[in-house]
Amino acid sequence: MQKLVYNVFFRRSSSYLATIFATAFVAEIAIDGFSDRLWDAANRGRQWKDIREKYISN
Amino acid sequence: MMNRAVFGLGARAAATAARAPVLSPAQALRAQQRFASSSSQSSQSAFGKTKGEAALWFAKAAAASAVVGVSLSTFVLTDERLEPLAQGAASLMAAAGMPTAHAFSTGDNGLHPPHWPWDYNKPWATFDHAALRRGYQVYREVCAACHSMDYIYWRNLVGVSHTEEEVKAMAAEYEYQDGPDENGDMFMRPGKLSDPMPRPYVNDNAARKANGGALPPDLSCIVRARHGDADYIFSLLLGYCEPPAGVTVREGLHYNPYFPGGAIGMARSLYDEVVEYEDGTPNNASQLAKDVTQFLAWASYPEQDQRKKFGFKTIGITAMILTLAIWWKRFKWSHVKSKKFVFQPNAVCARCDCEPMYL
Numbered sequence: 011m012q013k014l015v016y017n018v019f020f021r022r023s024s025s026y027l028a029t030i031f032a033t034a035f036v037a038e039i040a041i042d043g044f045s046d047r048l049w050d051a052a053n054r055g056r057q058w059k060d061i062r063e064k065y066i067s068n
Numbered sequence: 069m070m071n072r073a074v075f076g077l078g079a080r081a082a083a084t085a086a087r088a089p090v091l092s093p094a095q096a097l098r099a100q101q102r103f104a105s106s107s108s109q110s111s112q113s114a115f116g117k118t119k120g121e122a123a124l125w126f127a128k129a130a131a132a133s134a135v136v137g138v139s140l141s142t143f144v145l146t147d148e149r150l151e152p153l154a155q156g157a158a159s160l161m162a163a164a165g166m167p168t169a170h171a172f173s174t175g176d177n178g179l180h181p182p183h184w185p186w187d188y189n190k191p192w193a194t195f196d197h198a199a200l201r202r203g204y205q206v207y208r209e210v211c212a213a214c215h216s217m218d219y220i221y222w223r224n225l226v227g228v229s230h231t232e233e234e235v236k237a238m239a240a241e242y243e244y245q246d247g248p249d250e251n252g253d254m255f256m257r258p259g260k261l262s263d264p265m266p267r268p269y270v271n272d273n274a275a276r277k278a279n280g281g282a283l284p285p286d287l288s289c290i291v292r293a294r295h296g297d298a299d300y301i302f303s304l305l306l307g308y309c310e311p312p313a314g315v316t317v318r319e320g321l322h323y324n325p326y327f328p329g330g331a332i333g334m335a336r337s338l339y340d341e342v343v344e345y346e347d348g349t350p351n352n353a354s355q356l357a358k359d360v361t362q363f364l365a366w367a368s369y370p371e372q373d374q375r376k377k378f379g380f381k382t383i384g385i386t387a388m389i390l391t392l393a394i395w396w397k398r399f400k401w402s403h404v405k406s407k408k409f410v411f412q413p414n415a416v417c418a419r420c421d422c423e424p425m426y427l
Contacts, residue, residue, distance in 0.1 A: 045381050049373075052192045058227055061198050064347075065231050 115398060179325040181296045181303035188362065192380070194373045195366050201229040202345055203363025206356050209343050211287065214279060214334075216267040219288035220367050223261040228366070235261060242266045280320040282333025291361070291368035298365045300326060305357040308336040 019029045054060065115122035174180075188195045204225065207217070222239040226232045239259035244266075247254035259266070268284075269275035276283050285293075294300045304326045311323035311330070321331040338360075340352045349355060366372075 041381060041385065045377055045384070048380075049192070049194075049377060053194045056194055056196045056198075058197045058229070061201075062231065065234065067231075067233065 115395075174325070175330060176328060178300075178328040178330070179303075179307070181299040181326055184299050184302055186298055186362070186365075188365070188372070191376060194376075195362060197229060198347065199359045199362045200366050202347070202349060203359035203361070203366075204229050205345070206338075206343050206360035207287070207363055210337050210356075211360065212265070212268060214268055214275070214284040215287045216269075216284075217265040217288045217367065218267065218286050219264070221262065221264050222259065224370065226261065228370075229363075232261075239263055279333055282321075284334065287364055287367065289368045291365045293368075298361045301364060302357050302361045304332075305336075305338050305361070306354060 018025065020026050050057070115125045187193055207215075222235050225235050225238075230238070239261060242259045242263075243256045244259050244263050245254050246257045249255055269278060272283055291298050291301060296303075304324060307324050307326040308322060309325065311317050315323065315330065317323045317331045321333055322335050323330055324332045338353045338356045342353075343351055343356055345351050349359075369375075
């Protein structure tokens with residue numbers, strides 16, 4: 011398993027670079043999503059999106 | 069062995085090779101145990117032999133940092149200990165003939181406002197946007213009679229306190245000069261989302277003229293611009309009182325202990341029930357002051373949410389990187405730290421046939 015991971019992702023510089031880029035892409039989305047969910051949970055009822063239903067007229 | 073074969077040292081090397089591996093059974097056992105124990109040493113993880121030890125190490129590190137931090141701030145660097153240092157430094161400066169200035173007096177600098185428990189001051193809290201909406205209403209109905217907000221545009225309210233349709237309707241109630249048209253004339257048109265908040269006076273001199281010489285400051289960044297932030301604004305709005313004995317306030321000014329100098333041009337404007345809230349919030353003076361202060365705080369710090377989110381992400385990512393760095397350092401050093409030097413008396417010199425006392 012370790013050997014497979016090493017051979018696929020780390021062995022060649024090109025695949026290593028691709029791994030870094032892909033990981034950065036996924037990690038950014040994951041961290042942003044996670045922190046946004048934390049933020050929304052900590053500020054439930056205080057943000058505009060929580061109260062906007064009261065003021066939409068249509 | 070390879071070296072000897074290559075260099076062909078002959079019978080003497082062969083004799084050494086033959087003599088070297090001879091060990092008594094007990095010695096061989098001990099050597100095996102040593103080898104076994106050293107190999108288990110070298111295969112340990114960076115923080116201890118087992119996961120339990122690693123967890124314990126982390127717990128101890130966290131506890132130690134907490135103890136050090138708390139004791140530094142609470143027990144070591146207390147005000148009682150820092151104060152004599154400052155006093156000593158001040159007396160030293162006085163002894164050396166350096167001029168000292170005592171600039172602070174309550175009368176000159178205003179009463180220090182208390183720290184009000186703003187709920188948006190928590191590091192993870194945004195503004196209460198319902199309060200922003202009420203605060204805008206207070207600004208519009210009370211403050212906007214004298215105070216401009218030149219750097220807040222109608223569009224800034226969209227998605228913060230009002231819907232786009234509401235803000236468009238509010239902006240259209242005011243007339244803005246635009247132009248020039250094809251004849252070169254300026255003309256008036258209803259406001260749009262891209263217009264700033266309308267000014268109550270055409271310029272600062274007109275504002276001064278209308279307010280007895282005192283210029284009502286622009287409120288766009290007033291919370292950022294005043295010492296004490298929102299605490300000061302809130303305390304000032306509700307801090308009007310009779311001047312104490314011995315203090316006379318000039319005609320047209322009002323006494324407010326929170327205002328530097330004590331005499332402020334602005335009269336008290338927030339009284340109970342001067343604004344009727346649409347959401348049924350009690351409209352006593354302190355609630356009005358709280359809401360409008362929060363609105364002004366938003367106007368001064370519109371980036372607050374983004375700033376706090378970035379701060380948390382930075383702390384989180386840095387914590388991960390720090391953990392990795394600590395693990396990597398200990399991983400790299402584990403060989404050095406677990407290296408053992410073994411004393412073997414009566415060993416045979418590997419290079420020649422001699423029998424040195426110490427190898």
